[in-house]
Amino acid sequence: MPELPEVECVRRTLERAIVGRRVLAESLRRPDICDGLARPGGASPLLRGAVVLAVLRHGKQLVIQGDAGRCLGVHLGMTGRLLVLPPAGDAPEPRTHVHACWRLDDGTRLLFHDPRRFGRLTLPPPRAPGPAWFWRALGPDALTITPADLRARLAGSRRAVKAALLDQHVLAGVGNIYADEALFAARLRPTRRCKTLRPAEVARLARALRRVLADAVRAGGSTVRTYASSDGSRGTYQRRHRVYGRGGLPCVRCGSPLRRIHLAQRSTVFCPACQR
DNA sequence: CTGGTCTCCTGATCGC
DNA sequence: TGCGATCAGGAGACCA
Numbered sequence: 001m002p003e004l005p006e007v008e009c010v011r012r013t014l015e016r017a018i019v020g021r022r023v024l025a026e027s028l029r030r031p032d033i034c035d036g037l038a039r040p041g042g043a044s045p046l047l048r049g050a051v052v053l054a055v056l057r058h059g060k061q062l063v064i065q066g067d068a069g070r071c072l073g074v075h076l077g078m079t080g081r082l083l084v085l086p087p088a089g090d091a092p093e094p095r096t097h098v099h100a101c102w103r104l105d106d107g108t109r110l111l112f113h114d115p116r117r118f119g120r121l122t123l124p125p126p127r128a129p130g131p132a133w134f135w136r137a138l139g140p141d142a143l144t145i146t147p148a149d150l151r152a153r154l155a156g157s158r159r160a161v162k163a164a165l166l167d168q169h170v171l172a173g174v175g176n177i178y179a180d181e182a183l184f185a186a187r188l189r190p191t192r193r194c195k196t197l198r199p200a201e202v203a204r205l206a207r208a209l210r211r212v213l214a215d216a217v218r219a220g221g222s223t224v225r226t227y228a229s230s231d232g233s234r235g236t237y238q239r240r241h242r243v244y245g246r247g248g249l250p251c252v253r254c255g256s257p258l259r260r261i262h263l264a265q266r267s268t269v270f271c272p273a274c275q276r
Numbered sequence: 277c278t279g280g281t282c283t284c285c286t287g288a289t290c291g292c
Numbered sequence: 293t294g295c296g297a298t299c300a301g302g303a304g305a306c307c308a
Contacts, residue, residue, distance in 0.1 A: 075303090
């Protein structure tokens with residue numbers, strides 16, 4: 001389940017593999033996973049002919065930026081992967097659920113693989129003003145959120161703080177795992193209404209978000225069930241989860257049993273004793 | 277403005 | 293061994 005740290009790891013892997021390469025050929029086997037095609041099922045090129053200049057990320061949104069203003073947005077959803085298959089590689093290649101693929105000028109192939117198909121490719125409209133078009137509706141990136149920014153984003157809201165953290169329009173990049181982990185690190189109860197948070201608590205939350213997300217990026221992300229980066233590497237941050245997936249187990253800080261509830265349609269785990 | 281529910285989708289897991 | 297039920301959830305649509 002790629003959230004910000006996993007997407008950032010994918011971005012870095014991809015950057016090393018495809019920046020500077022020209023896309024020679026592509027095939028979109030499932031046009032229905034792609035938004036913005038001029039004609040559904042038509043021959044609208046995604047990246048064909050472009051030289052890749054950069055791989056960008058904002059929140060969970062990836063953008064492959066090509067020359068001449070060409071851009072392709074990639075959202076991995078729940079199970080999406082961008083697999084890099086080097087020319088001489090013997091990496092196992094999926095035989096099913098490959099919805100798009102690209103061939104680069106050094107023989108590398110790039111595959112968009114997504115069993116559950118919650119992921120999307122997005123082609124921007126003609127004359128879109130650059131990569132920022134893809135995150136025009138997203139909040140600030142959670143990896144660099146400042147206390148002042150977060151305070152402004154949460155100000156006055158009556159929502160539960162976890163629901164706000166999961167809302168990509170408020171803050172971009174946090175999903176269910178890191179919302180629970182950051183709230184635990186900040187000692188805040190997920191059900192707390194935003195408007196009841198004191199400035200010091202919001203500041204604690206902003207620092208916790210940045211620390212947890214940065215640590216997770218350093219650990220290669222969390223591999224829960226299926227996630228692996230574009231080169232097949234798995235993350236190790238799941239070993240350091242302190243609440244996610246630990247409902248009923250003792251809190252690592254105080255030993256109380258962790259409580260599991262449903263909040264914003266998500267399984268939510270917290271410590272009733274140390275999260276207030 | 278909110279929260280709740282449903283939808284999309286498949287694979288893993290579990291009880292029988 | 294197999295089979296149906298359940299769960300996982302990012303995000304948008306929709307309703308109350």
